[in-house]
Amino acid sequence: xxxxxxxxxxxxxxxxxxxxxxxxxxxxxxxxxxxxxxxxxxxxxxxxxxxxxxxxxxxxxxxxxxxxxxxxxxxxxxxxxxxxxxxxxxxxxxxxxxxxxxxxxxxxxxxxxxxxxxxxxxxxxxxxxxxxxxxxxxxxxxxxxxxxxxx
Numbered sequence: 001x002x003x004x005x006x007x008x009x010x011x012x013x014x015x016x017x018x019x020x021x022x023x024x025x026x027x028x029x030x031x032x033x034x035x036x037x038x039x040x041x042x043x044x045x046x047x048x049x050x051x052x053x054x055x056x057x058x059x060x061x062x063x064x065x066x067x068x069x070x071x072x073x074x075x076x077x078x079x080x081x082x083x084x085x086x087x088x089x090x091x092x093x094x095x096x097x098x099x100x101x102x103x104x105x106x107x108x109x110x111x112x113x114x115x116x117x118x119x120x121x122x123x124x125x126x127x128x129x130x131x132x133x134x135x136x137x138x139x140x141x142x143x144x145x146x147x148x149x150x151x
Contacts, residue, residue: 003067003070004074006051006054006055006058006071006075007051007055007070007071007072007074007075007078008074008075008078010047010048010050010051010054010075010078010079011047011051011074011075011076011077011078011079011082012078012079012082013047014043014044014047014048014075014076014078014079015078015079015080015082015083015086017043017047018040018043018044018079018083019082019083019086021039021040021043022083022086022087022090026095031098031102032098032101032102032104034102040128041128041132044076044079044125044128044129044132045128045132045136047075047076047079048072048075048076048129048132048133048136049132049136051071051072051075052068052071052072052075052133052136052137052140053140055067055068055071056068056140063140063142064142065137065141065142068137068140068141069133069134069137072129072132072133072136072137073129073130073133075129076125076126076128076129076130076132076133077126077129079125079129080122080125080126080129081122083121083125084118084121084122084125087118087121088114088118091114091117091118092114099113099114099117102117103117
């Protein structure tokens with residue numbers, strides 16, 4: 001259980017930041033413009049990076065790729081699950097017409113519901129998590145390169 005505390009803490013912080021950002025966009029009336037969701041990647045990326053960095057400094061020489069990767073993935077998945085639950089509640093309870101308003105520019109006689117949009121939000125979050133974790137682990141992993149002194 002101790003191994004999950006750090007990623008869960010960072011996942012909750014990331015999701016809180018995503019929810020706050022979404023609500024600020026909502027207050028400004030910009031939450032239906034998909035372009036603003038690009039900043040979500042920055043928030044998630046920063047959180048995953050900090051979680052892996054924190055875990056690496058905590059582990060010292062015991063840090064390895066699989067453990068660092070799992071910290072990044074768990075962090076992102078926790079954040080994605082919490083944000084997706086919030087999104088589902090927002091779209092069904094707080095602002096029931098949100099999905100229709102969000103999809104209005106893209107609608108062509110299709111009947112896309114809240115469930116499908118929430119599923120897409122979750123898949124985008126999970127995909128972003130995996131890609132960012134793989135990217136950051138390239139920075140944090142131990143190098144296998146031969147140093148110039150050994151040649």
